[in-house]
Amino acid sequence: MREAMAAAEVGDDVLDRDPTMRELELRVAGLVGATDALWTPSGSMGNLIALMHHLDRGDAFLAPAGAHVLDNELGTAAWLAGGMPRPLAHDAGPGKVSPAAVRRAAAGGDGPYHALRTTLLCLENTHNAAGGTVTAPDEHAAVVAAARAAKLKVHLDGARLWHAAVALGVPPAALTVGVDTVQVCLSKGLGAPMGSVVAGSAEFVAHARRLRKMLGGGVRQGGVVAAAGLVALDRIDRLAEDHERARALAAGLRERGWQVSTPQTNIVLISVADLTGTLQRFEASGVRAVPMAGQVRLMTHADLTDADIATALERIGPVDAAAVRADGHRPPVRPGR
Template sequence: MTKVREIDLRSDAVTQPDEPMRLAMARAEVGDDVLDRDPTMQALEERAADLLGIEATLWVPSATMGNLVALMVHLRRGDRFIAPRGAHVLDDELGAPAWLAGGMPEAVDWGAWPGRLPVETVRQAARNAPYHMLRTTLLCLENTHNAAGGTVTPPDEHAKLVATARDVGLRVHLDGARLWHASVALSVPPAALTVGVDTVQVCLSKGLGAPMGGLVGGTSAFVQEARRVRKMLGGGVRQGGIVAAGGLMALERIPDLANDHVNATKLATGLKEIGWEVNEPETNIVLVSTPDADATLAVLKKVGVLGVPAGGRVRLIPHRDVTTKDITEVLSRVATLHA
């Protein structure tokens, strides 16, 4: 019996470096980044800072470490930080912000739009009581919001949230693991979505083909301190130019993310026509509402379609290694389940 070809929609982090990227990595100029900097890694950090409109960035092995580094710099032990309900820093980073950064997390409910915080909700959540109670010092935003279905916070709304945070005495960290997706969806430069933040983290492996890595950045003073924290966490690398070369090429592929957004819309529209209940994707994340996510995933796997559970729903993410023809094939396979 011939095994059906699997179409992997579990995540856009499953994208693989293609031959041009592998060649660039093999030929990268390298140095010892811990001792006296790696030239290719330095070029990546400078290019990313320029794209994000900030003073400096620091390469980190993963987006999760990028968030943790920022929170360790920002928080004192026992400080409360607030973030949108379902944020990655709350639910998907193994409690490290509390365990290692010493912060007390608090989820803030969304407003009328999934993943996006109302200004007044932030103001109310940023309460600071007498000295013997928790002190709120940091707002963590997420753009796009993964668990909400890749929803996007536009520049004007972002600016209002940052202004509110400043008004109530909060610093702001932006988890921008998929900030590139938000930039493409809104047709604005990435720097338009980082205005006013103290720190931002971005990922290089989600949809862009780089095998690993992210960047965390802010002021030059922040990056100087972040470099020490990264080393403390075991994230200092030696000849990092090998992976940084892949990261540089990944940044050139940001416009390609538009194809993934188109494919997500095609997938969602097709699933609706079949009778499935799905979200209206703003970027490349499709969420399927189902009474039993595990059962639905098992059925999909039988026809060679891979997804993951996400908050009681099934998550399917088109990416650069999945073509429009593949999406058509997914819809054809799902249709056979209802024949």
């Protein structure tokens, strides 16, 4: 990947486009079934650009509870895009909302002047906070159809869409049918050092380029990082290894008494009574983890091997084991992305 970055053909992406960046954008557009696409430095910026495009100030938008656009983007949906977030309960399974829930939430309230105008549905596949849960094509299509019937636009936060596609054995475009815009990440599991791509119609991308410039996301010789993204796209199928290791990690934790559900992708969530204490114990034993929705989150990724999974399980130990051995701390297992 670094060799590709060093050898990349570059131009000025702020002025007349960078050729390697443009190659990346068009390749992603084809993969997700869109007409055009635009690189952004981060997935949060890609999501924000889509919301700024779709929302007028004061519009409400719907999203599954715990969605990244609601809980992990520092309020930019309201602050910069001017939207009023309305979280929807996961009534169709972890990370998922039903068509009926979308119809109810889009119905509005009392009269044209008192009720919020709901104009957008934001979906997330996989749903990070729910543990990397996957929405299948038929489930996605039904929810999008309900949104369309309610005259809502649809944006898909597909930061981990590659994971969903690999888990289901379908092309990424099968999971984007009917959406107006979609954001996909090049670093979540694919290993690029930075960057996401937001895709949609040609008209959307023309507006998105202006919005990206407003937000400070335009870059000059962007081909350097775009080259890493192109290499990353060649490695999508490798994500199946991460999923397999996540299942092995979850199974090993259950054998040791931890309360863990079987992961659908590469995110392992552990339910614990003492979140802070457990995180401190893991860190002391040389395993780095983060809190997520009141649980401990572990992730598998390209830098881990089967031996690393075995080492992590050995260090974590049974649920009632001591936090760290008397001989002190050990070097940490490499943290996940």
